[in-house]
Amino acid sequence: xxxxxxxxxxxxxxxxxxxxxxxxxxxxxxxxxxxxxxxxxxxxxxxxxxxxxxxxxxxxxxxxxxxxxxxxxxxxxxxxxxxxxxxxxxxxxxxxxxxxxxxxxxxxxxxxxxxxxxxxxxxxxxxxxxxxxxxxx
Numbered sequence: 001x002x003x004x005x006x007x008x009x010x011x012x013x014x015x016x017x018x019x020x021x022x023x024x025x026x027x028x029x030x031x032x033x034x035x036x037x038x039x040x041x042x043x044x045x046x047x048x049x050x051x052x053x054x055x056x057x058x059x060x061x062x063x064x065x066x067x068x069x070x071x072x073x074x075x076x077x078x079x080x081x082x083x084x085x086x087x088x089x090x091x092x093x094x095x096x097x098x099x100x101x102x103x104x105x106x107x108x109x110x111x112x113x114x115x116x117x118x119x120x121x122x123x124x125x126x127x128x129x130x131x132x133x134x135x136x137x
Contacts, residue, residue, distance in 0.1 A: 042068040043111040050085035053078065053136045063114070071117040079127035080119065082136065084112040 042063060049055040060077035063069055069077065091106035118124060 039116040040069060041113060041115045043113050044081060046085060046088045046110040046112070048089075050081050051089060051136060053082055053131070056082045056085070069114050069116055072114070076118055076124065076127075077114060079124075079131045080114060081112055083127045083130045084109045086130070086135070 044050075044059065044063075050059065056078035057074065059081055060074045063077055064074055087105055088109035091102040091109060094102040095106065119127070
């Protein structure tokens with residue numbers, strides 16, 4: 001037994017629920033978690049000027065100054081914009097050479113969707129590595 005100090009109600013913890021089988025022996029979680037807080041998002045359309053690190057930093061400063069995004073530094077925002085701009089630019093170049101498999105990359109890279117708190121750790125690492133490459137006007 002334990003007591004919830006906010007409400008004063010005493011109760012015992014229930015045993016953990018076992019996952020239920022869901023076709024072909026797979027298990028599916030029935031619980032749906034909801035976000036406890038609101039996350040703001042901001043979309044940035046592709047522009048050739050974002051192929052430059054300097055212009056990406058300017059755009060990131062503008063996003064921060066206008067309070068469009070929280071929980072990301074100016075450098076993190078600029079890295080994400082820079083990576084998406086180059087991915088879009090490369091996908092357009094590849095499609096012009098009849099490599100149509102890159103149309104998915106083009107659609108995913110434009111617009112650049114930023115959200116409070118940033119992307120996953122793996123993606124941030126990819127953005128960092130791409131930022132360190134000697135490209136960009």
